[in-house]
Amino acid sequence: MGLLGWSGHYLSNITVGVPMLLLTLAVADCVHIITGYIHGLHRGKSQKEAIAYTLELNFIALLVTSVTTSFGFLMMNASVSPVLVDFGNLAAVGVMIAFVLSITLLPALLAIMPVKVTATNMEVDDQSMLSLAEWVIAHHRKILPFSALIVLLGAVLMMQNQLNDELVKYFNEGSEYREDADFFENQVGNTTLSITFDTQQDQGITKVEFLKTLDTLTEWLYEQPETNHVSSIVDVMRRLNKNFNGDQPEYYRIPDTDELAAQYLLMYEMSLPYGLDMNSRIDIGKSAVRVTVIMKSLGSQEMIAMEERIRDWMAVNAPQYNYTITDLAVMFAHIGATNMASMLVTLPLALLVISSLLILALRSWRLGIISLIPNCSPIIVGFGIWFLISGEINLAVSVVISMTLGIVVDDSVHFLSKYRTARMSGKSPEDAIRYAFVTVGRALWVTTVVLATGFSILATSEFVPNSSLGLLSGVVIVIALLGDFFMLPAILLLTDRKVYQKKVQKHPERQYE
Incomplete structure (x- = not known):
């Protein structure tokens, strides 16, 4: 294969990953709708009432997460590679289409399909999430400094990564x-x-x-x-x-x-x-x-x-x-370096836009600012771990920051939206943490498993850029869940002690008890 043909093969290998990526993200949206739907059925609602319940519960969160994920992909327009630009634009459009289908086609299918639910299973899930919440609340003063130490160590290791592309090594030995x-x-x-x-x-x-x-x-x-x-x-x-x-x-x-x-x-x-x-x-x-x-x-x-x-x-x-x-x-030697530089230049803009969207969605500048910490930390720790795995950042790895930034925001948005709902109903930070874990915790770990599995499949590719992209993205997504389950509640318990203006809760049955 000549060099020109090789470059075409390389670029086609990048774009072929878009369908798998969109399938994974679409499944994650559906998990939240279905989880809320089953949650409503367990509360004695009819199918139509459960569908309305899950849409009301998840619509804003899904909209915000889809927009932030799309914006993360649109950041690839700063890349000097036209193929990466097309990859980002195609993925951004696909994410929004997945959002529309998850709030239209999926509820319609749920309305016509019979569903059997088991109250015992839901109670077990609720109790496991509640137990996790209790542990985090009890140990939050220890969790926060430990998390800060991990992030600091990740930042030190992240800076040791070297930008390096070697074209021949894009294919595994034995191919x-x-x-x-x-x-x-x-x-x-x-x-x-x-x-x-x-x-x-x-x-x-x-x-x-x-x-x-x-x-x-x-x-x-x-x-x-x-x-x-x-x-x-x-x-x-x-x-x-x-x-x-x-x-x-x-x-x-x-x-x-x-x-x-x-x-x-x-x-x-x-x-x-x-x-x-x-x-x-x-x-x-x-x-x-x-x-x-x-x-x-x-x-x-x-x-x-x-x-x-x-x-x-x-x-x-x-x-x-x-x-x-x-x-x-x-x-290719210059594309990798230029691409990483362009991603870093647009990173402050992305953080500003995403934080602004979170502030508007959560209607709280405090929660919007707080959310930046668990949203940025997974990328820092992920690239720190990448130094231990490889230590080299190639063209594909250089786009992980922009691609995963919008994805890792998803968990924070869902968690914080439920937390704010509880706080607006007059609950204390501790009770709001419990409420968030019970109502959305199960969906968060399921979506994380789905996303991590999807990227892990990409990590099995013999084409090294694709496998590196899948492996690092999967690591970042798993770390994001850990941050939202441990670091985010600890931060909220220490910083969000003010009394919210109480509003009448429209759905009093949304309790963790």
Whole structure:
């Protein structure tokens, strides 16, 4: 598979993950609707009443979580890769479609399908969630500093990750492509870098001054430890000069005059068989030439370092010539770094928008600000764990921040919406925590299992970017649930002690007792 074909295969592998991702997110929405529906049936409601109950209970939370998830995907528009932009836009639209179907088609199906519920199972679930709530309430003063320590440790480890993409290692060892690439690597080298010189004058590449500069660069490139071979026009000029001088070894050098170099090149081009011209190496006006360096497989950091050394050499030895450094490996080396930088630039905007949405949805600036802590912590801890797993951030991993930021908000929104409902009915923070655990705790861990399982399936891919994306996303989502079950209640119990303006509770049966 050529490099161009490989890049197309890589990009198609990224986009093929969208259906699986949307299926997982859609199931998560449905879990909340169905859980609320069954909860209503256990409270003695009819099917229609239970459907109305679950929609009223979950509509705002599902709307906010869908919008924040979509916005997280839309953050990918800051990426320099058009494919990642399309991935984000497609996923954002799909998430909103899933939301619409979960509040329209799913309730309609529930209305016509008979459902049997077992009160004993619900009571057991309620009691287990209530027991967890009691434990968190009893130990919240210990949980918070322990959580802060974990986040701090995660931040330290996260900073140790290195941006590095090595194209060959995008496929696991044992795959057909990897075996072929490793064989080629051992024989020749499978990473190329192209330097295009533009002399800005016709026949400029046949000037002896230019050829000597190119010859010096070629020798310097051969001295670099990464280089296996350099394809340059100076090799042709040296060989021709030797051939036209009786094959004497001392003439294996650049021709002495511009005219001689031009004649050698013309005769060489005229002698080439049809289809083997030099248009791939020099332009028709003989003003520009391309030098190709074949190297061993390099990571993105090594490739960027090699590029910088070439630029430094050019600045000192050939400042009079225009040049460009290109190739697929160079492009991917810069995409990863640029993509991560663009994600970090848009991160403050995303946090501002998401926190604003949470403040509006929860109608409380205090809860909106508090929610940022458990929403940001999973990403920090997740990337800290990633340092222990891999330590390298490739192109796919660089989009995890934007992709998961909107997803991890979901649990916080559902938990805080139920917490606020209880607080507005006059409950204390402790009772509100109990209420939130009983009403939404079961749905949260079920959706987390669904999401983590979906991403874990992606993690089994032989294509390393997809497996890295799935594994890290699954880790972040699991950590998000732990944060919402332990860190968030502890923060609320310590900071949200004010008395809420009591409102009449429309559904007094929504009690944990």
